Amino acid sequence: MKLPNDTIGFESSDDCAVIPYNDSSYLLQSLDFFTPIVDDPYIFGQIAASNSLSDIYAMGGSPLHALNIAEFPSETLDLEILSNILKGGLDIASQAGIPILGGHTIKDPIPKYGLSVTGRVEKSQLTLNSGARPGDLLILTKPIGLGIISTAIKNDSANQNMIDQAIKTMTELNKNAAKAMNIVGANACTDITGYGLLGHLSEMCKASNVSATINFKDIPVIKGVKTLIKKGFVPGGTKRNLKDIEKNIFHTENLSDENLYLLADAQTSGGLLIAVNSKKANELQNVLNSLGIISNSIIGEIRETKNFTISINQN
Numbered sequence: 001m002k003l004p005n006d007t008i009g010f011e012s013s014d015d016c017a018v019i020p021y022n023d024s025s026y027l028l029q030s031l032d033f034f035t036p037i038v039d040d041p042y043i044f045g046q047i048a049a050s051n052s053l054s055d056i057y058a059m060g061g062s063p064l065h066a067l068n069i070a071e072f073p074s075e076t077l078d079l080e081i082l083s084n085i086l087k088g089g090l091d092i093a094s095q096a097g098i099p100i101l102g103g104h105t106i107k108d109p110i111p112k113y114g115l116s117v118t119g120r121v122e123k124s125q126l127t128l129n130s131g132a133r134p135g136d137l138l139i140l141t142k143p144i145g146l147g148i149i150s151t152a153i154k155n156d157s158a159n160q161n162m163i164d165q166a167i168k169t170m171t172e173l174n175k176n177a178a179k180a181m182n183i184v185g186a187n188a189c190t191d192i193t194g195y196g197l198l199g200h201l202s203e204m205c206k207a208s209n210v211s212a213t214i215n216f217k218d219i220p221v222i223k224g225v226k227t228l229i230k231k232g233f234v235p236g237g238t239k240r241n242l243k244d245i246e247k248n249i250f251h252t253e254n255l256s257d258e259n260l261y262l263l264a265d266a267q268t269s270g271g272l273l274i275a276v277n278s279k280k281a282n283e284l285q286n287v288l289n290s291l292g293i294i295s296n297s298i299i300g301e302i303r304e305t306k307n308f309t310i311s312i313n314q315n
């Protein structure tokens with residue numbers, strides 16, 4: 001079948017498939033699901049659903065409806081656990097203002113849950129990975145460190161305050177962050193998930209044929225995460241992320257391995273990373289702030305292509 005020319009699929013590193021819909025808008029289609037990262041099934045459902053919706057918001061879009069995708073060991077675990085997972089997902093879908101119209105569950109020893117989300121975006125508001133321009137400022141809308149905290153939670157080594165912060169961060173929809181982006185206008189956007197801040201920023205740089213400089217001290221981090229890294233709670237995915245990206249980054253020698261792990265940390269339901277024209281950056285910060293977004297930090301700048309995709313300033 002011949003697809004319209006402006007269809008976006010596998011070949012791009014964007015967050016969703018993009019399908020022409022009518023003269024003024026595109027349909028967006030995403031799918032994401034994973035294994036539990038917290039013990040409470042309801043909260044796991046909330047996190048998984050927020051994470052799935054995020055890919056729609058990262059494109060500047062609004063979700064329309066979703067389908068559940070789940071795996072569950074119904075012979076060994078109480079079905080009430082599955083129903084709590086689905087309830088968490090449903091409550092987040094209601095917050096997003098969309099229905100869940102159905103779905104499918106199969107038997108599997110390890111529970112998994114997520115959504116396939118259909119959304120829509122005005123053509124003028126589509127924020128691809130490839131739109132970042134030299135001089136754009138980079139804004140991140142949630143703090144990082146979620147993978148490290150999740151690993152500490154699995155080992156019963158995170159304190160309650162930190163767990164609460166992580167859950168609040170992961171269950172917060174990127175809906176209002178996307179709304180702010182649509183109001184002000186942005187050049188590129190992606191959400192920070194499994195490849196970490198460095199991985200997703202690097203994808204944006206490659207797609208846009210630019211490089212980036214980030215300032216370590218400006219990057220929002222959940223309190224207490226640095227201590228957890230020192231104690232060794234670094235997920236395998238985070239270590240792999242750093243290994244994959246190492247040759248593409250430049251940093252001064254005084255940037256510690258701990259800090260590099262943090263920048264490469266695999267996030268679940270992380271924030272939006274937005275590249276915005278420097279003249280609009282303050283306005284975007286103000287709108288993000290007025291909508292109650294957790295963070296509106298400017299963490300760096302897009303530059304012309306260099307030898308290294310990302311340079312990290314310690315200061």
Ligand code: CO
Pocket residue numbers: 015054055058190191192193
């Ligand atoms: Co994404």
